[in-house]
Amino acid sequence: MALLTPLLAFLYHLPQVYKWLLKPYYVASLFMSVAFLMIRKTPGICEHLSTQREDGNPCDFDWREVEILMFLSAIVMMKNRRAITVEQHVGNIILFSKVANVILFFRLDIRMGLLYLTLCIVFLMTCKPPLYMGPEYIKYFSDKTIDDELERDSRVTWIVEFFANWSPECQSFAAVYADLSLKYNCAGLKFGKVDIGRYGDVSKKYKVSTSPLSKQLPSLLLFQGGKEVMRRPQVDKKCRAVSWSFTEENIIREFNLNELYQKSKKLNKSKGDKNVGNSSMRDCMTTKAYC
Structure with missing residues (x-):
């Protein structure tokens, strides 16, 4: 067997x-x-x-x-x-x-x-390994856009991958992360990526080391209300990543993706109801006979 x-x-x-x-x-x-x-x-x-x-x-x-x-x-x-x-x-x-x-x-x-x-x-x-080019629902950040996007709407939960193109581990994880974004992305739960191999200031601000010895690439950070809530892998006192397997099952369990997704659907519904209400109000304002 x-x-x-x-x-x-x-x-x-x-x-x-x-x-x-x-x-x-x-x-x-x-x-x-x-x-x-x-x-x-x-x-x-x-x-x-x-x-x-x-x-x-x-x-x-x-x-x-x-x-x-x-x-x-x-x-x-x-x-x-x-x-x-x-x-x-x-x-x-x-x-x-x-x-x-x-x-x-x-x-x-x-x-x-x-x-x-x-x-x-x-x-x-x-020669470099071919990069993942499949379907995904992922927003790519730069050093100038990441903070604004994370803080734009406090109701939105973000899962952001900090990666570097030269890292074989990041290249291998790309397909797994893309698949998760296809399954769980919605208005209240979004997926992002930032290349800290290119944007060094982002690496320093969020304390994700690009050193191969630290083994922190890739790193997944969960943001709620623009603030970091958790990250995987965790980092010990010597700034080395604690061993953690980036399987789809581990990520779903550790980040409570199923629960987050259910809450996000409620946010979608509330947004939809709000849009319907706004639409009705505009109709009343333009056609008072129907009010």
Whole structure:
């Protein structure tokens, strides 16, 4: 059963994974992830490689290479236990596959290791994972608009994500946050985002660190009446984020989204009644015979 669950989850998301893998970023990442495997197994190339196998076959993995691959596979499995989206699963596999390739190439030939490491650095600097471009009900703030919008109507509750485009965790969370906005956004409950990687003053004002060491990205803050009520993840005395999983279930539970949504529907109704009353008053003013 433990093996069946992840297998069924993979098959369920297979069309989506297939669509991602067709994107240039993932195509290039896939080739880089299997680079050592292709070189070690390609006839005409593998015969010229060194090996520590007892049978002297250079076209198969030796015991040390198998040990390295098994160790890094265990790390990937541990990391993926905390992954919340398919993007994170795929990203972890790609990342640690590249790490394994660096180690294996350096062990095989230092020149090949340096070449592969250089390619990884160039790829990291020039290629970025594709950003989420799906449907959402999210308002994007700048340093000049966030305060005014949060304080515009004290009856409106805001959930605001503080993020940075360079953060892999923020990129992976984008689809989850967008889905929540589609389900719960209404007149009394709204969703916002602010890029604190771009607006440093906002980062300082709301005390959300952009340092990778703090692990505070992404951060979700709940505002009511323009004031912060709660945030996740919480921050300890050393300004490091307390471990918290950004799953849809956790967010719904911790932020009481179902309860907030029910209250927001009442606000929608009161606004609708007020609009009807205003409309009736205008009708009476313009056509007194009907009053």
